[in-house]
Amino acid sequence: MRVDLSIAIGGFQGGGIESAGQIAVRAFAIKGHEVFGSREYHSNIVGAHSYYHIRVGGKALRMPLDALIALDAESVFTHFRNLRKKAVLVCDKGSLEKKASEIPSMSRELKSRIEAAYGSVTLGQILEKLELNLVTLPMAELIGKLSETVKKPMSSVSRALNVMGLSAGLYLLGLDESTIRKAVEKQFQSPEINLAAVEIALEEVAGMERGEIPDGIRREKLILTGCEAVALSKLFSRIEFMSFYPITPATDEALFLEENRGKTITVQAEDEISAIGMALGASIAGLRAAVTTSGPGVSLMNEMISLAVQAEIPIVITLWMRASPSTGIATRTGQQDLLHAIFSGHGDPFKAVIASGDHEEAIEDVRLSFKLAEDFQMPVVHLLDKYIASSLAAVEREKFAPLPKREFSAPSENYLRYMITEDGISPFLPVGMATMIVSSLEHNEYGFASEDPVLREEMMLKRIRKFRKLAENVAEKSYSVYGERNAEMTIISFGSTKNAILEAIEQSEFHTKFLQLRILWPFPDISDEISGKVLCIESNSGQLSFLLNCCCKIDCVARKLNARPIYVNEVHRAIEEALSGRREVILGEGA
């Protein structure tokens, strides 16, 4: 039986919110339900508000929330307006006495919005006016109890507050004790204190009115973050070299790969330029190589990307987009690097740009990225975002598959690194196998520098033919079509908006179809697929619509600009607004 829930768990950064979110996701998975969890956090080590948003019964997030588990008052202040009527709110008894103005870590913008709407009142006074299923826990008391039970000082058991709040909340929603315990056991190496915390929390809420969560389809589920999925797929694909410079959110991927690298060489470089420089060096020497970074890193890598184009060096650049420009909001999501990815590198930067819509596509696209980079000897940008990076989703084990190693034929007598061929692709040999010059300068077939106009034109044409061959090669996989053939509306989007749009068009009362662009460069021609009005949905100022203007007329652009993911209900709104003739919609939900 399908259960449909939207749940948030909030607290201060460093207070175990991520662990709590992971436990919750696993608990629902153990129970047999489809589940997805997204992590929202500040660019801060400890203290700022952080939360986990969980969707049960879907692959995308939606509002409003059916439940909020708040480990502190700030979490309630941040999310109470997203709660539906009669939603479950679990919070600390002490929180009710707090006023927004008394919470130093809360943004002054949120404080003033709350005060403007409710006046200078306590949280308890605000909640009284709302129709909620409010459950307050005496958290300090419960920690005291836990301290006595496990015979450890308060200071060492207070960390278990996350598990206490969470297990009380999950129990009230209808999960059974044994499922919660299983999920907690999976999370911790020595779960004793946390299991005791579960017991104390459940004693506290025993007998209260609670929901019901029936068994779903119970089976094994592989649950990964986007970063883990991509790193693991690189390892399955027999990556041999990866270099990186620490940057959110790519570091999570880099460190997971580094930890499990086996024989893959991983190097933390001195900067992003060196990271890609080393990877290019390794690729020149014949290794399968990638870098992982975010928008600012690609800014630094630009000149190297151009080198890879000119010298025809395979390289995969995993680009985890985050809210920008500049440092922007480093820990939040966005799709603002689409044009940057496509046009990075100076001077006709031929490359492929692949965008994944979710974890499973990301796993497949890692293989495709390596394959295209190596077959066409050029940079490939694998475009992902922070939303995918740090969210947890179930993926099919079968999505992971090996990729044959790079192989090179024996060198001929007069090897020409840049041999002019019909399709523009020259046989690749690594340095060490033949004499050659791999050159950033315009060069002849051997690699010698030349400024001859006829040769220059031939080499430009060679690279253009190669790019055309790439376009032919990817044409069939460059977009996916979902929904009804003769729809009254065509939604066009790319990247992590996929599952929210899919769910929305499935539920929508209108006849809609969805074109999900998978290969963003070479840009696909989708003009034959358009039916009805065209709605473009993206989390940036309108970059995809800008590109689409080349091949179709856009009726409406729905943009999300608040650095939070796009929710299913926002897609519904965008469809309605577009059908009613609006040309521009700003989607702004989320805390």
Next chain:
Amino acid sequence: MKAHEYRTDAWIQWCPGCGNYGILTALREAVSELEIDPKKLVIVGGIGCSSRIVYYIRGSNVHTIHGRAIPVASGIKLANPELTVIVSAGDGDILGIGAAHFVALGRRNIDLKVLIHDNWVYGLTKGQAAPTLPSGVKLRAMNYPNPHEALNPLLLAFSCGYTFIARAYAYHVKRLKEILLEAIRHRGSALVDILQPCVTYNNMMTKEWIERRIYYLEGIPGDFLNKMTERERIPLGIFYRTEKNTFEKRIEKFEVDLESLIRKKTVTP
């Protein structure tokens, strides 16, 4: 292979009298003496007059971009340790735009040889001050005297962890070749700072200016820091040499079982 067999048929486009000719000759002789198979010889250039050397020696060479020869060379060496990988680039390239990589290479001690073609100027862009040019000096093409202090490549290399540090002179081909042989034989990051006149743009550090000041060290000096900082006279030779684990040896490799990783991430009902 004889030294002349390392020649290519590319026309050498340096100015007549350029110090690069001396470096080219000495490097060809060194790789010939070491019997390095041209396929296994990788010369990596940055951008500038000096980096064109990749076209003039038979090898499996790479011409990169300005300042970035070291990262690319590092990737090549880590990928295939059996190759002889030599970075050959200018003082502006290595110590200006690429300084971060020069620093990082010392910290890693990758088995790379860095030859700095040190002529105090940016030649190919027509005579701007390079990081080795002393302050107050105004060369032919500069608009005003250099407001920057010079950096000392040898001292910088020492503080970064280079395990072989030498200085040579481009026109003393035989002595330069001897130093290059030692540098290539050394296992670890090696710096050879090669003084050379820029006959077109450096009207101060001329052949005569250099030759009046240089002298050769007798063996590796005990007080190498004093020798590195000597200013009135310029000592040449090997200043410092030590053995340390290379980066290649510091990287740990192991067997990884991806299936067990998958199991760890799987929840069972």
